[in-house]
Amino acid sequence: MTFEKIKDIIVENLGVSPEEVKLEASLADDLGADSLDAVEISMAVEEEFSISIPDEELEKFKSVKDLVDFVEKEKDND
Numbered sequence: 001m002t003f004e005k006i007k008d009i010i011v012e013n014l015g016v017s018p019e020e021v022k023l024e025a026s027l028a029d030d031l032g033a034d035s036l037d038a039v040e041i042s043m044a045v046e047e048e049f050s051i052s053i054p055d056e057e058l059e060k061f062k063s064v065k066d067l068v069d070f071v072e073k074e075k076d077n078d
Contacts, residue, residue: 002049004077005067009044010064013037023065031064045071051078 007021016031017074027033031061033041042053045067061067 002051002071003064005048006045006064006068006071009041010049013041013044021064023063023068025064026062027067028062041067049075051075 004021010016010021010027010031010033011018014031014033014037020031025031027038027041038058042058042061045051046053049071051071052058053070057070061070
């Protein structure tokens with residue numbers, strides 16, 4: 001469920017096809033996200049899941065899985 005919502009956010013923000021968004025996909029290398037895209041995606045994820053993503057965490061997200069794992073962890077801490 002978390003992955004599907006994040007996938008939708010990535011597709012919407014980056015204009016990639018849903019088939020390209022896989023857990024192992026690199027946000028920058030595979031999906032073409034730059035730093036501005038990363039900020040926009042994180043803001044949309046924060047809004048969708050009612051969580052906060054600190055800037056230092058944002059820099060650690062290399063793959064879609066990194067982002068999904070962070071959101072899952074934050075939801076569990078809620």
